[in-house]
Amino acid sequence: MTKLRNLAFRQDYDCSRLPENIAAEKCLTQGEYAACDVSDPRWQRHLSKVDRKFAFHFDRAKSIRSIKLRFFQGIEYAVYYPEFVTIYVSDNGEDWSSLARIHTRIPLYDEAESVQTYQWDGKTDGVPGEPQADMVYTRHVRIDVPVDVWVFMDSIELWGTDEKAETAVVLSGLFTEAAGPAMRGYHAAGESSGGVHNMVLLYNGYSKHDDKGDRVPWSREQLLPFVAYTDSAGRIKDWMFDSVLLLELWAPNGNSFIDHGTPADVNDWRWYLEHTFCRGSMLDMINDHVSHSAEQLQNEDYRMKAVLMIPYPSDRQAAFGKLAEDGEMMNFDHRSIDPMEAYRHKCTVIDWYIHEALSRWEAAGYSHLELAGFYWMNENVNHKSPGEQDLIRYAGSVVHELGLKYYWIPYFEAPGFWRWKELGFDAAILQPNYFFGDSDAGRIKAAADWAALYGMGVEIEVNESALKGEHAYNKYADYLEGGAKYGYNSRVLKGYYQDRLTFYHASLAQEGLGYDLYHKTYQFIKGARKK
Template structure:
């Protein structure tokens, strides 16, 4: 009898414990079908249930569980849960096998939910933590977790997303495949107390305005060291950028309303954007740029001439100047504050906190020096409108975002907007505004590689998704090579087709002086490239044929 009584008590206690346990989320996507924005590669096919069948692939690309995509636009997979449910977590699992099998995990995976599969609410952009690199096969799971990540707008209460549709998007590399095997959507049927309906996103380009310091069209003029001397700008070389001149050399109207001076190389070949330059290199660039007859004085004289030509004596050209990247490796940058101690930006040497503080000290010294020299020069036809972060991606180190927040704060403390132009595969480019950058233009990078014109569409969509402007890219090769001429035209045509010609803040990469060469050319086929650019800046360009 005692044993039976004890058993009864134990059974009752177990029942109470089971009643008190929190219900566990289930995989709401298990066994469901889904739709792809673009069919997977034939080498890594999908039977329509591969991502939801619960079968994870081994670290072998030949495992049939893997579904693959190569080249082309950003991929989207949409899962219809059948009805609105409470989503607590989304997982997407990918393979990396580089370089042996040319497989990389995506740079970025984005997760969205929707009530109608038309209006989508962002849950998270997630960057790879595994990072790209050589090694044996590895895997990575990208996830959104409502408790950990919450909602991007921070205005919705709740830790679950109440929605019917789930979308997972991931970037595709131009020279590697992306393989995934499972997408899990964890949560509960119906609506729980913790579930909220996220607000749909309104995607749009960054438009010219306060955040761009009023600049609509920013011309990049490279004034670092070149053996040819093309980094040394003169008044006459600059004028065709500031005003459109006709075939007789007569001024017609303003062209670019902003100029970005930036240097890539020192005379010794060190790169200002890689964190390898030291104080002496930075001083060389300052001395060159601010010399009595240096690059800024030449720009000032050109701007004065343009103001006179156009009958606008009060016109001042807006100028953006670069901030070189102090990097994360140097232990002996140089002494910027005269305390007798060289600045050390290496975390393994001085620790993360001190390294970040030293990077900030260097940047603040740079900004103060730029402002002092600018004030002393007294440029009457120029306006210092902003500063430009030269590195084209956020550092992959843990301190990368914090360093950029310090840089942004330094720029803002001195009353300047901070500009940025990340490349297409830039790490964490989506978080540009989170780290304090004011104006960003996204690089399609279509001009530089053999790829489908889909890249322009994809880059335009990414720019809108991230709220950026767009960089129009070309160089001197367009003048003599039909392949590059067509790529240039594709950028201009894309501006009309995808709306960035009239609706976005634009930056213009032109190699060194492609615009100047086109403007001065007596060959009508070259000269028309300058004329089309003028029409594009005005917003009147009409698409041209290629091929």
């Protein structure tokens, strides 16, 4: 057999997106290896934006025995190995057949800086569906590399021969996959979203801080404008949001239900359950408002959908506490105990929490609320946490066993956002993160494009600054106008982040920015906003 050579050496190739360091654009086929050092300029650097597709196009078909890619990991710098790379081949450059998916052998949470080679070897790995073959005969090779945060790579090698080898086969037919995700369109509200269409986020721990910095509980009056569309005199005119997501970031002691600050413990999780389901709670008040509004609007069968949060079991919590007096101490910290034990403890706590929340919901017997499902609080996939993706899927499996839906609202281009379905979610809503940053209105289109591409809903974002100044108000208006421009205004699943009281205060205004904001939001919800 002819000696194998690197067919990619100094060969031109296409990449779906330029690297951050443009000078290294064509470095992957120059035969140079970078050092295990984040500062080495020979590393080609890619930042988020879902994935990179590298494609080689030869004038004539080649016999390929082995394909190699080399990556660097240094999680201190947010540089991670791709969880896997996928290799495709094609005769025509349009119809692609899957050759191999190669997974990382080094965990993404490994804190040591390292270099790893991902390799498909026809001799040892074989060719799919061709037990006698150890090479593929093809003109086109494409390699898809998922990029969640930073990915550093220095080389792609295709080892083979120019002529057709006896053990080389053309791969086609059975394993054909599309060159990329088809344009699925936005997530349409309906059965797949548990009936959720326009869902407002309400932080039910407290409504605001007073002048002394103390928490002020929600009042019954504050909640009506979220349930029903009211005029400035508080008269009920129509329904407003059809669904509510109850969540909270902080326990009263300042501990966190997300992966920031001091992580919450079992007493904080219990406090949240008690607070959510106690007499006179937000759920009680919302239920009363829905019941009263249903009578006023002569729609007695109406039920508002509710979604409940699942607090995030942070790796930084080494002493979560016991679920029972004689129970085991739960520890989520994989650095202090075996990672699999930490993972088991997280699963145990999540299972307990979901079942406890459901038990309390059923005991409450809300007459005009329907539990749609549960919401995963962390807004990205945390690669530093062992078994994070399995944990997300486990929580989803518990929710699904109870016949409920599983929701997620990742931030813009969050690690793993585009794999929401694979992670077990029934519905995901993408945050544009436009209102709070310095990005221009192009961010709305970018978020809409991602949401449409990956079958997601869109989040609408605002806070009280939009009631006080035209710059912030106009940014909010961009979201509403974007619905008509980019097609997410009608039957598309949407979430509404409004801090805590923005829509309530807007509903009280008799003129000006607040008046416009509340009433235009109502028009948007009803699909009346036009381009």
